[in-house]
Amino acid sequence: MTTTPSRSTAPAPRGSGVHPAARPVVAPRRPSQAAVVRALSRHAVLICVLAVVLYPLLWMVGASFRPGNEAFGTLGLWPDNFTLDNYRDGWSYGSLNFSRYFVNSLVISALAIVGNVVSCALAAYAFARLDFPFRRVLFALVLATLLLPYQVTIVPQYVLFNQLAWINTILPLTVPKFLATDAFFVFLMVQFIRTLPRELDEAARLDGCGHLGIFLRIVVPLSLPAIGTTAMFTFIRTWDDFLGPLLYLNNPDRWTVTLGLNGFLDATGTSAFGPLFAMATLAIAPIVGFFLVSQKLLIEGVATSGLK
Amino acid sequence: MSVREGARAGGGGVGPAVARGVAGDPQEASVPAAPHTSSRRRREALAAYAFLTPWLVGLVGLTLGPMLYSLYLSFTRYNLLSPPQWSGLANYQAMLADPRLQDSIRVTVVYVALAVPGILVVSLLVALVLARGMRFLPMYRAAFYLPSLIGASVAVSFLWRQLFAGDGVFNALLGVFGLEGRTWIGDPDTALLTLVALSVWTFGSPMIIFLAGLRQVPRDLYEAAEMDGAGPVRRFTSVTLPLISPLIFFNVLLTTVNSFQAFTPAYVISGGTGGPANSTLFYTLYLYQRGFAELDMGYASAMAWLLLVVLAVFTAVMFATSRFWVYYGDER
Incomplete structure (x- = not known):
């Protein structure tokens, strides 16, 4: 037994010439x-x-x-x-200090998740549920920024953050997340909120809820799948991010795990393969772990929105 | 009844909402049906802009404003230490005569031209096999998707460096078949190919999109086509391909745009140099070197705008030609 019909109607084997009308009553067959x-x-x-x-x-x-x-x-x-020597050696190889890098990566990722979920959900609610002037134009801008290459903004953003004296702090990596700069997640949540029945909003409105009340009591609880997908993808992207930390975190005390791994290159060439691969394994372990726990949610997110 | 008419009657194209959203009308009309008084309308608009405030601040402060500033910088000399100095078209003229830039363009175009078809063909083939309703489908799907999540990480890039090194695993594998290996990463002729291989390895994300679409193709269309005497190839070209063409459109667009912007693997595999002999000098890597190693912010901005224009033209051409090859069913 190798073919499993995915639905109740068994797909007729190819070339068997079953008349379509006969299909729904096909009994399980060998x-x-x-x-x-x-x-x-x-x-x-x-x-x-x-x-x-x-x-x-x-x-x-x-x-x-x-x-x-x-x-x-x-x-x-x-x-x-x-x-297990590689893990012991790699954890504090030369001047590297992975305890610190893991804490730094965790802090940045946690802030990024909170920022993305809150700011993208707020914007998505407005686009999905409210009527306001320039809505179409603004939503077109959301779609346009989906395809905008990040290279166009990294130089001016660096100039801006440099003038704000944010270099060597985590602010350039976290504050933008609170401003919904990841248009993908706005889009994902708009698509999701649109599928929610509007009657619930109306009922809440009759009960005296304002927009904030509807958002917090109706839309957010029902959007948990989309919020979860956003949180997972934000975590994976932030944890994996290399260019951002490379630009903004020069001080080794502020390094993230990805910069720590890159530090192996500078410290040793590539002779220390054992410790390097031990730390590389630890670096992707949280991603693989989260993926295994939430893969159904993630894969549905990809299938419906095309997130990478 | 022709197959194509059948598809039309069968109820439209297939695909994730974003594929239609990006390719088609971005917004279906969803204005609330209840009659609005003008004060309620105003309150709703105020509430909407309150909800949009973080996004608007980000849009103006971190996207649109910086874009314009970047355009301005591209006409200046600027090293971050002293104020920008207007230099007209000097950066763009310098780009015309920059051999490293030309190398980086050639490397990037070759990379995109190999990686994008590679990813799409592999992802479509695997999705076609999986779409037959396999046992263990969720397990296969999850395993194939995993590399997409970590393919751009530093960890995997280091792994790749080792796999294709002179004494690496790939050469050991070739040795099993009695083939002579080489230092794939260290050889200018093959270093880029290892990056293409890494990219194709992450075929899982477009595969999931194809799979979701293929599983929505109505079965009776295949049966109708079969009764009309269509063989497997004909069924693929006349039923499957038209119905998943929105997904092909979407995957081609996104994979291409993403491939143009790949950075981390090239940086890690070449140790940030783009070597050997500029053979892995991605456009993004060269932009990074000019902007942030040499602090030539004006030149880097000019490079960024060239990339933006190229991608915008590519996107525009995709959309303009889409009505000739993308099938949207009953939607329009």
Whole structure:
């Protein structure tokens, strides 16, 4: 048994010539031999793709447990001699200090999540539910900024933050999130809020709720899936961000995890593969962890909005 | 009844709302039905702008204002330490005669031209296989999507550096088949290809979009096409392709725009230099070097505007040609 009908109507095997009208009453039936072969070959193809996709990551995890005297050019996934030394060494390699980097990354990511969720939800509510002058023009601007290359704003933003004396602080990485600069999330939430039944708003209005009340009591609780997707993607993007910290955080005390990893390059060339891969594994572990917990939500977010 | 008419009767194009939103009318009319008094109207508008305040501040202060300032800077010499000095078209003239810029344009165009078709073909093929209603589909889908989340990270870029190093894993794999390896990262002929491979490895995100669309294609269309005598190829070109063309449009647009802006892998793999021999000098990396290593903010701004114009023209061409090849069903 290899083919599983996804819905209650079993898809008729190709070429069997079943009349469409007969389909809804098709009883569960044994798949033909040809169908089994086709399904098996599809799985074979997918497993090959799966191997290519996952092998590099599994190899890196394996390498992070590999003692320094084992070669790092081997195909094997698991080291002959398992060791945790790389994690101990990498955590404070040379002048690097990953305790600090993880705390810094966490603080920035947490602030970014709060900022993005609040500011994007506020804007999305206005676009999805309220009527106001220039609404169409402003919403067109949301869509236009979706495609705006960030390079156009990094130089002037750097000049601005430099004049505000924000260099070497986390402000350039967090304050913009409170101003809904990620148009993607505004768009995502607008699309979601539009699917909510308007009758609830009207009922709340008759009960005396103002717009803020409707937003807080009706729209926000019902939008938790979209808010969750926004929070997850914000976390992943902020945690992974390299260019932002590279521009704004020069002082090693302020570094994020991504800058710490990059520090291996400056400190050692690339000879210290073990500690490097140990820290690289830790750097992507929160992302993979969050993904495994919330993958259904994330994937629906991608499917409905095209987020990367 | 032709297949295409069947698709029309079957109820329209398929795809995530954003694909239609971006490609088509951005906003369906959703003005509240209740009759408005003018004071209520005014209150609603005031409330709306209160809700929009953070976004408006960001739009003006961090997007539109900086864009204009960047345009101004592109006509100046500016090193951040002394005030900008008007220099007319000097930056743009310098760009015409800058061999490193030309290298970076060539590298970026080659990268985009290889990575975008690579990602789209792989993602569509995998989505077509998955769309048949597989067992373990959620597991496959999640695993294929994972690289999209971490493909631009420093960690994975370092991993790539090691995989394709002279004594790296890829050469070990070639050795199993008795093939001679090389230092893929260190060789100007192949360094860019490793970045293309990294990009294609992150095919999961467009794949999920294709998959969501393919699973919405009504089955009776395939059956109708089959009864009309269409073979598998014909069914693909006459049913599947038209119905998912909004998604192809969307994925081509986004993947291309994103690929032009890739930065981290090239920075990490080349140690920030764009080497060897400028072979991984992405446009964005060169812009970063000019702006933030050499503090040549005017030149970097001019480069940013060239990129903006190129992407705007590309986007405009995509939209202008979309009505010839993107099928929107009953929507218009």
